[in-house]
Amino acid sequence: MFKYRLDIAYDGKEFFGSQIQPQKRTVEGEIRKQLLKFCDFQNLVFSGRTDAGVHAKHQVVSFESSLEDKSKINKALSNLLPEDIAINNVEKVSLDFDARYSAISRSYCYFIKTIDTSHPIDRLSTLIVNRPLDLDLLKKVSQIFLGENDFRNFSKNKDKKNTLRTITEIGWKEKDNKYEFYISGNSFLWEMVRTIIGSLLALNDMKINENNLKSYLSLEQTERIPYVAPPQGLYLWKVEY
Structure with missing residues (x-):
């Protein structure tokens, strides 16, 4: 074989x-x-x-x-x-290669546009929002996810035995009202990336504050955080071995 x-x-x-x-x-x-x-x-x-x-x-x-x-x-x-x-x-x-278990890093990108810069076709591959993003705030607060954390409150599968994950890179880029969120880590839980993005967008919209967000990450909260970004803006961007 x-x-x-x-x-x-x-x-x-x-x-x-x-x-x-x-x-x-x-x-x-x-x-x-x-x-x-x-x-x-x-x-x-x-x-x-x-x-x-x-x-x-x-x-x-x-x-x-x-x-x-x-x-x-x-x-x-x-x-x-x-x-x-x-x-x-x-x-x-080699026969010992495994696409899942041999991977050492996975990276995702999520694309967002403000409604005044969008084209109808963008709605198939980008999240369209009708408000500006506070990029300085998003960049600052995103850093709380760096390193090893327990992401059980950021996953659809809260019953998974091991919910510790390590985020090695996270950040935002912007050009002409087009925004890119990027994140890299060893592996990710079910809906974890979309929940992180959804939570940061909720922070941007003042639905939660930074301390609220941290309480879900520190497990002071026991329920899943209720903000999940829609799928169309998310891309599995790179897998490294």
């Missing part, structure tokens, strides 16, 4: 997430369906799960197959996959 690594990108708006689900269109489902047409395979693994409507500029998939020719895999998948999934690269890797 040979182990392969696929580097892919996809437009998430027509998918019910990356992970296969019965009777739902998913990225994994599409890849499995097309692989079955020309090769045997097993142990198909994604670097991480993306939710319904979330995009990926760089997602990594690994699987094993008896097929020896990587160029055949590249050509076949590029021809067979729908236009909202792109194959960026195919390579043979």
